Amino acid sequence: MPRLTVAQRRDLLLQAAWRILVRDGYAAATTRAICAEAGMKQGVFHYCFTNRDELLLEIAAGLLDAEISASIGAVSRDGSMIDAVNNAFAAYWDTVEAEPGLHQVLYEITTAVLRDPRIGEIARFQYGRYLEGVAGSLDQIAEIRQIEWDVPRDILARQVVTVLDGLTLHYLVDRDSAAARAALASFAVDFAAHARDIPARAIPAHAIPAHAIPAHAIPARDIPARDIQACGIPVPDIPIRQIPEPA
């Protein structure tokens, strides 16, 4: 009833839609439900948006960013690599447990969008950005902690996204927080193991003998010789040191 501009109403409708999506899911976000949530008559809807799709598109393209970005938390300079990775993961995971509905609707939107060839691009685009964001975080971690990843960053980024996504999905189903956190912690150990210290004096790449380069060229089946030494990593130092030299 109060007189508002189109822009204001669009905004209110978007917010209302977002609330419904998170609370009641993708299927519940009808034009009528959205208008009711925003306290408007249904007729208003097509005065502010030409399509229902137009609204959903704007949500998918816009709000998702704000909600999801910075999913990976800050990286500490000190402490063990495992803790650093673990804390970064935990920052994401806290958002999952704090707002499961939000993440649930992301999967719903994703699957819904995948069926629609017209807007399937959106899912691809969002996932691409997601991937880039994580890859950026990996670079950041590498710089802050002066390490290199022993797997190409894009592959590692995909692994991280995979883990966070898969774990979230599983959590939405069984809500087993303890199991999820345990698995996440174990993944953190695995990922931390991909960090290799950068030697103090950097050795120019061409100076490294070919046989020293871990052969983890990306490709499919011939599994990279992820150098098993480098992979060993968080080896508890004390016992190892106690091993007597072989005669």
Add this chain to the structure above:
Amino acid sequence: MPRLTVAQRRDLLLQAAWRILVRDGYAAATTRAICAEAGMKQGVFHYCFTNRDELLLEIAAGLLDAEISASIGAVSRDGSMIDAVNNAFAAYWDTVEAEPGLHQVLYEITTAVLRDPRIGEIARFQYGRYLEGVAGSLDQIAEIRQIEWDVPRDILARQVVTVLDGLTLHYLVDRDSAAARAALASFAVDFAAHARDIPARAIPAHAIPAHAIPAHAIPARDIPARDIQACGIPVPDIPIRQIPEPA
């Protein structure tokens, strides 16, 4: 038109529904579409099923099993551990690339079912079975290859499920087969690193000094007892075997 028993029609309808689900998705599986696919009149539907839900339930509870079970392939006794894990994963992955629609509808059904408190149990149940199956495979691998996992099997199983699920979801979005396989291969390396040879004479856990325990005590307060000893990572086996008997 041909005269059939109720049981026969139920069967045909289930098959038709399954075809539609895989081909056109969850939302397309209306009673009319299913009957059309089965070449029947729509009125027949409620003569064979009381509900649309009854049919979907039967599908979710029944057919999924057949399609999904044995997702993890056989394990070879020979070759490297990495290859063994990789091959097991590849067996699953081939099904993903062969029938993306099938896996896509599984996510749709999962998310749809999660919104319905009445039948949300189904998703939980299916995921539980999934988890058990993978855990069983892990046991099988451990036995065949005479190794132990340095992470509790249930946690490791969750990690495997997480990886396969997350990777599948990502693949459904961007269809990047090469990237997916590369990530999968990298995961295979990670998982293989959790295998520890069973020493001829096992060293009892209590014999390991406490200070040898790495301090990455998995975060979240209530993390289950992922036995921290066991967690102590992929120490290259040779040196371990060389540990002299305690005096």
Add this chain to the structure above:
DNA sequence: ACCCAACTTGGTCAGCCGACCAAAAGTAAG
């Protein structure tokens, strides 16, 4: 031959959906 139970058919029903629109109500400029 009959009959009854099982099956089939075509149609109907209420409900929800997205979309649309004519007309009323308000508002600002001239």
Add this chain to the structure above:
DNA sequence: CTTACTTTTGGTCGGCTGACCAAGTTGGGT
């Protein structure tokens, strides 16, 4: 005040959905 405009209202439209049912059809047992 009048005009030109934006916004608001209430209602309608066609389409699709799950569900239902009364009347017809068929075929096996008696």
